[in-house]
Amino acid sequence: MTRHIILLALLATTGIAAAAQGGPRSASAAKEVKFLEDIEVGFGTTTASNAGSTKAAPAAQTAAPRTATTPTTASSPTYAYSSTVASRTGKPAIPPVRTVDIEAAGTLHLKYALLLNTEVETVPALNLLVLMDDWWGTRYRLGGNDRSGIDCSGFTCLLFNSLYGKQLPRTAREQFQYLPAVDPNELKEGDLVFFANGGTVSHVGFYLQNNKFVHASTSEGVTISDLNDRYWQARFAGAGRYEPGAPANTGTSRP
Template structure:
């Protein structure tokens, strides 16, 4: 009898132990807002993660070189029109000296001195000469000053230097004189025009335009001088 009750008692004990273990092994759903604080924080953290990424905003700035206002276009057009008009109205002498002086034609507009120096352009050099058959540097300067400014200068380069008011080379204006030492002392003179160019009677080329920055003349440059001119001629300078 007792042996028959032992298996039945074992079954009852096993069922009782399984029932007490069920809540521990069972999985219960976690509901947001309920349960312990650890589960709640974990759910909240997951809710804050966004699965959609926002693309960066690209800002396009047009290149400055490609943008131009109507005002600037009109200004450029006006400059081109003015330059074209100046070239159209320019005399043959102005066009010639714009090339020789490497400058714009409009900068020579109304330039009266060029007409006087151009009368002698290309005349051959002759020491002591004072005519179209041949002329030296100081005689050329003397002839131009008489015709352009009605001023009579001394005959030699040295005397013209003494008669001038010595100025800095940075003060040079059209019509000023530039002096050089080519044979000892003040021995050569020319008339400054513009853009570092001067016209003179060269021993090798006759009356021509040369550059102040030519190495030959830079080494021999002595100084610059200004002869005071009549008020009527100041507009040229």
């Protein structure tokens, strides 16, 4: 009798664990886990069913209260995330700061903590998470500015206008020339990262943290990629930072 009670208790515990993870484990569940791992480095599988579609952020699930942003203190966890250049020099990049308490985290905080491979408390602020999630998967279209298609510089223009009320020049090269250069070892959220093809700046992304940046990819649409991926390392051309009140570049300090 005692043995049967123990077995029933184990089965009940297993059932609770399976429910917490969204139901019984199956081949489809394993596929979803692999899909999230692929997205994390920016090369997730895009299917015909989601190509060209947007993923709206459900208001009911993302309306978790946001706490005031406070700098990381000595009592907070320390981070050693490195940028593309920092990974070669050993110099750590600027660590992320706390944006939300774990008790107040919503589904978007949890989702992007996984995608950015970071702590839930240090994911970007909720308004940026909602923007990224709302445009996620929107297909790439050269010269595009809307949900039917958007290009890389159009997406950074949209983010800057929505987040900072700042209008950027329209093309990646113009943005590269316009923003003051920033040391790649000191990247922080909101910096733009630029990539060149054949010596000409032709792509731009919005830096988040932990080497990750969000951009409108020609192959996947709006997605998150990793600066330390060999493809992006080979094409990295520099970074720029918008500082309110700071003068823009004249273009003479950029190639």
